[in-house]
Amino acid sequence: MRNFSIVGDTKTDFTAFFRQGLEKTFTTHGYEYYETPVDDIRVVFNFIDRDRVRPFRRQAQATFVVSVLEEHLRGPIDRIDVLKLAYPYLVRSLSNHFILIVHDAENERSTVSFITPEQGCYQVTYHEDEEEQFFQKVYERLEPLATSRLVIDNIFNTDIPEALSHGDEVTAQLSRSGRRLDEMNLLPAPFPLEEYVTPRDLRHIKKLYGLGGLSYGNLSARKDEARFWMSASGVNKADMKVVGQDMLLINGYDHDNNAMKISVPQDVQPKRASVDAIEHWMIYTEHPDVGAIVHIHAWMDGVQATQINYPCGTLELAETVAELVRQSDDPSRAVIGLKNHGLTITGRSLDDIFDRIEGRILPQVPMS
Numbered sequence: 001m002r003n004f005s006i007v008g009d010t011k012t013d014f015t016a017f018f019r020q021g022l023e024k025t026f027t028t029h030g031y032e033y034y035e036t037p038v039d040d041i042r043v044v045f046n047f048i049d050r051d052r053v054r055p056f057r058r059q060a061q062a063t064f065v066v067s068v069l070e071e072h073l074r075g076p077i078d079r080i081d082v083l084k085l086a087y088p089y090l091v092r093s094l095s096n097h098f099i100l101i102v103h104d105a106e107n108e109r110s111t112v113s114f115i116t117p118e119q120g121c122y123q124v125t126y127h128e129d130e131e132e133q134f135f136q137k138v139y140e141r142l143e144p145l146a147t148s149r150l151v152i153d154n155i156f157n158t159d160i161p162e163a164l165s166h167g168d169e170v171t172a173q174l175s176r177s178g179r180r181l182d183e184m185n186l187l188p189a190p191f192p193l194e195e196y197v198t199p200r201d202l203r204h205i206k207k208l209y210g211l212g213g214l215s216y217g218n219l220s221a222r223k224d225e226a227r228f229w230m231s232a233s234g235v236n237k238a239d240m241k242v243v244g245q246d247m248l249l250i251n252g253y254d255h256d257n258n259a260m261k262i263s264v265p266q267d268v269q270p271k272r273a274s275v276d277a278i279e280h281w282m283i284y285t286e287h288p289d290v291g292a293i294v295h296i297h298a299w300m301d302g303v304q305a306t307q308i309n310y311p312c313g314t315l316e317l318a319e320t321v322a323e324l325v326r327q328s329d330d331p332s333r334a335v336i337g338l339k340n341h342g343l344t345i346t347g348r349s350l351d352d353i354f355d356r357i358e359g360r361i362l363p364q365v366p367m368s
Contacts, residue, residue, distance in 0.1 A: 002030055002147075005037040006070075007056055008047030012358060014110065015070050018101065025135040029143070043146045048093055050118050053193075054199065060066030060116040064146040067093035070101040081311055082113045083121045090115055094201060096311065099146060114141055118297070120309050120340025121367050140308050146210075148314035151278040153259035158269050160249055170229050171247050175240045176232060177294075177350040180218040182238035184216060186363060198314035217296040217342070218274040221350055227251045227263075230282050232271040245266035253281050278342075282322040283346060289332035290325075292350040299362040304328070305337030312341075340367050 004026050010016040022045055024129050025176070027033055037044055046056040048065040055072035056065050069089055073080065082100060095271040098115040110126040123136045220230035231237060232248050240246035244264035250273060252261040260277045264270040280293050304324055310317035321344050328334035333356070336344045343367055347353035 001031040001040065001042055002037075003034055003041055003280045004045070005041050006045045006047070007037065008045075008054065009049070009142065010047055011049070012070060013327075014101065015068070018068065019047065019130065021135040022138070029139060043142075045169050046093060046095065048089065049321050050089070053089060053092040055092065057094070059153065061150050061364045063150075064097070065095045066097045066099060066146075066355070067095040068099045068101065068144060070103070072105070082123075082323050083115060083119060086113065086115045086121075090117065092201075097142065100330065112138065116309060116311070116340060118309070118312060118341045119365075143313060144308045144316070147367070148316040149258070150274050150275075150311070150313050151253070151258055151260065151315055151318070152272075152313045153257065153260050154270075155254055155257065155259045156264050157261065158264055158266040160243070160265055164249065164263075165243060165265040167232045167243050167247065168223075170223055171240075171243065173220065173350055174221050174229050174231065174247055177238035177292075177354060178240045180292070180354050181219060181293070181296070182236075184296070184298075184361065186296050186361075217294065218276055219292070219294045219350060220277075221292045222284055222290065223249065225288065228280065230274060230277055230280060233274045235271065242268065244270045246271075248273050250277055250281060253278060270299035273322060276318075278313065278315065279318035279321050279344065282318050283325055283331075283344075286322065287325065287331045287346070289348065290346045291332070291348045292346070292353055294345045294347070294350070294353045295342060296359075296361070297365065298343070299337065299365045300335055300343060300357065300360050301362070302344065303335050304336040304337045309339040309341055341365060 006019055006023060010019045021206050023033055034041060039061055044063060044065045046065055048054060048067050050069055058065055060223050078085050083087060086098055088101040102111050112126060113121060115121050126134050127277045138243050163356040186245060218231045220228050222228045228250050229247055231240060232246055235246045247266055249263045250260060251263050254261055260273050262273055274296050283290055283293060306320045310320065324336045325331045325334045325346060332346060332348055334346045
């Protein structure tokens with residue numbers, strides 16, 4: 001369904017202009033505008049006030065919320081840390097994406113920065129004589145993300161074989177590699193959710209998106225032809241011990257329910273799978289020589305990268321990464337860049353991956 005709505009107040013001439021431009025451009029591209037959002041609305045633009053952030057409380061996972069905030073600066077935008085300024089508002093507004101409009105009086109220009117939950121940050125500059133081109137660029141940035149499909153639900157079955165209920169040699173390797181990942185000091189996002197949202201809003205976020213906490217990547221290793229072990233969402237990678245909580249046995253993807261299938265022991269309260277489980281599943285299914293996969297929020301020079309920064313946990317991101325792995329010279333030892341996000345690295349084993357990337361990792365992901 002291609003529909004959208006706009007909520008919140010536009011208190012200045014520019015935000016009113018920006019609102020009108022969004023409505024016109026998305027309508028021109030075939031989206032139906034709703035004055036009042038319906039439960040299954042696809043895209044919501046939420047204009048917020050910096051002194052009173054009002055989140056839009058979506059009723060469905062499929063609703064993509066883009067919050068918009070306007071700032072006036074005394075100096076040029078290149079003197080401020082846009083990500084640090086805007087990210088807390090992204091969290092407080094419960095958004096999938098955030099737009100920060102900054103007016104630079106010194107250089108007589110307005111810059112629109114797009115911020116993602118994965119800390120991507122890229123910009124479009126507005127010029128008065130290029131209104132149509134400007135809004136087309138805004139649309140092209142947002143539309144692929146707004147139409148992407150999340151795969152974040154889990155189906156837990158207490159059918160794990162007794163011999164695997166406390167792990168095996170693969171989980172032992174996963175645990176050792178988790179410590180290696182922790183030693184790389186690739187830290188989580190610097191803005192913990194708990195510091196920026198109320199307990200009620202945090203519960204709402206976790207219910208909608210199954211978040212287990214902010215993390216700094218994930219890793220998995222093949223068990224056999226049909227199954228693989230993977231770190232759970234939000235766990236401490238340096239201390240993975242418990243099957244069903246720290247490490248999960250992924251045994252498939254349920255197309256009808258759009259959910260990952262996971263085998264867990266009967267005596268544990270399972271944690272959710274990483275949102276990247278669908279991506280790992282696609283790669284393992286197609287490439288039997290892939291024995292392990294690591295995802296990190298870091299970069300390496302010379303990597304092939306996705307062109308669109310699809311959100312984590314979407315079919316579109318998984319399909320794009322899987323296609324790039326397929327195109328690589330050796331799918332079993334590929335390094336794929338995720339635009340404005342990080343890396344997905346395949347290997348014949350976890351040790352193979354960490355040995356190959358040692359000394360080559362750049363902690364700062366380039367933004368574009």
